[in-house]
Amino acid sequence: MSKITSKLVSSARPSSSEYFIRDSELKGFALRVFPSGTIKYLAEVWHEGKSHRKTLGSHPVLTLQDARKQALAFIRDVQSGQREESRKAKVTLGDLFKDYTKGDRLKPGTLKNHTQVVRFYLKDWIDKPVTSITKEMVEKLFFQIRDYGVHEGKPTYSQATKTMRILSALMNYACADELIENNPVTVLKLKRIDRSIIKREHYLKAEEVRRLLQVTRNETHPMTLAVHLMLYTGLRKNEALRLKWEDIETVNDVSCIVIRDTKNCRPHYLPITPVINEILKKASNGSMYVFSSPQHSDRHLVDERPTLKRLSKAIGVVFKCHDLRRTFATRASEAGVDFLMVKRLLNHKSNDITAQYIQWNSKQNLLVMRDALARVEY
Template sequence: MSTAITTRTLNKLKPAGQPYFLRDTTLNGFGVKVNTSGKISFVSEVWHGGRSYRKTLGSYPILQLQQARNDALAFMSSVRSGDSQRSKSAQMVLEKLFKQYTASGRLKPRTVQDYQEAVFFYLSDWLKKPVSSITKQMVEKKFYQIRDKGINGGKPTYSQATKVMRILSALMNYAKADEMIESNPVEVLKLKRIDRSIKKRENYLPAHKVRELLKITAPESHPMTLAVHLMLYSGLRKNEALRLKWSDLEHVEGLQCLVIRDTKNHRPHYVPVTEEIQKVLQRAANQTQYIFPSPLQSDTYIKDERPTLKRLSKLINMEFKCHDLRRTFATRASEVGIDYLTVKRMLNHRSNDITAQYIQWNSRQNLLVLKDALEQVAY
């Protein structure tokens, strides 16, 4: 819709069932966007170098009409001259955006690697595309392609489709914050109520299966098998357990503890050494810096758990993964009567409770309480 935009025109505008644009007939490239909430935003559009550029100038009446016109003229002039940051930002390709986003230092190296593997595989054909050229239609088509057909020779996967779109949404919000784009195209999935919820896994090993596993593997000394034993008695995450060094075995307030400093919630996790944990450490004794060293590479920890878990799964006729061991530990802790808050602390889960954030869990008495709880987790 086009008309001569005046103050009187602006004051008469009413919201509709969906956002709409009103373009000015007196200044080509100037107009307003009326949102469903009634908010009126001034916008400026210009065609340059074979592509369209748009900028939101501000909202009415905070920004008055005449100033908005002046800002629109300035924006159009800067784009056409090629000097505006907006013009440069519009040429930002997805690959460069990803590198900028992950270079901030806010993400852990493992998270950056995980994001890179997903983006560079599933969005490989988009890496050289300008961020501003990625549309809602492209996003929706890509989501269904990953979910229902598979991509680059891979199998259809709901979980990866969900994961890729979650990462892409974060990248697009980052671009939006820097005014490279006006809206996040991934929001189309939310607006269309396309299910992207991550299905929670519930696999765990019943106590009798754990007893069977522990009995069969009692003579073993393979680092991954011993790591499995440790996870069953400590509830540690896979990476927390596998990356342990002998130097992480410390005396804290007179108690021997495994101290995990690089945790998911960024708060050090203290695991008092119980009798069962001590047995695992004794069996794991070696001359490297890692408690569970790689059998294939010197001076590093074991990184591929899959062959061992596949073998152990066959031994007990029940498939399991490392995170299933964490669920197994938590379930067993509940079964033997340990209260919910203590189980939460044993797992080092983040707490939003203000009081809990004041408690220093590495005090001697609190470590003794935790050690007692760990010793109760028996199979």
């Protein structure tokens, strides 16, 4: 280590690998000599358990005198915390969202939903530094979306709540990354502003399901058959519509529908009963999907609305796909299926430690599940 002078810089020669010449006068100031002969000035400093380094420029474009001044300024900024504050101030909400959603942290459907919300309801904030978002701004935006609407959209309580839930997740991420100290969305909780989502409770009564099954008994439309399957299995809409023939497997000698891409990321095993088997037989086709699109046999159904609208009109009761899941659970309970089994058939996770030890794909448990499914009649 020696003092870096103009003579030393001029005499520095390249080697087979890059090397550093560190200054004895200004700790943290150094030369970086590359095999190509390029010489660059840099500054580096260790502060609060982190290494900070900055390339200042190349010799001879940057003079030694200016490089030393820049190095000194950089070291002072790091040690005083000004550089870290400057870094934080440059991170925008858009940058944060990109970082938060990179990799496979979110499922494709969730990512698409989050992106739509951020691009519409938070689009005015995309280029704002995360550090500039205040509690007052959050509260004002919530009421704006809820009571008046934004960007010529209608006022919507559900979207106001969803936007704040997503924004809160982003701000918690920013806290974890030490960009901010506190999540500004907590102001809504602290002020006891109601953001609860009204739970939907609609389901089809047994007589309504019987009427539905009666008017559709001869139908082979894939969406109608998907409705039948959901009534007898409690599958979520996407689980049913994305079902492939390869998902029909024999597990421990029991024929099952196996859903691997589930909401809770836990494989879901549903033994096939005679009723379910008849539905699958009706759905038989040359596609890889059980319920393929009538227009594109190589794709699964995606739009259930036309069929549900037609069926709702036929039975005089408007219903959605998730209503069928509630219908299945209610009917299973009415048939005497115990609560833990209903929970298992719906593939709901349990926080109970003992329940987590049970291996539901054992042969005997699959047979018990099949008997429980068979009790669901309308």
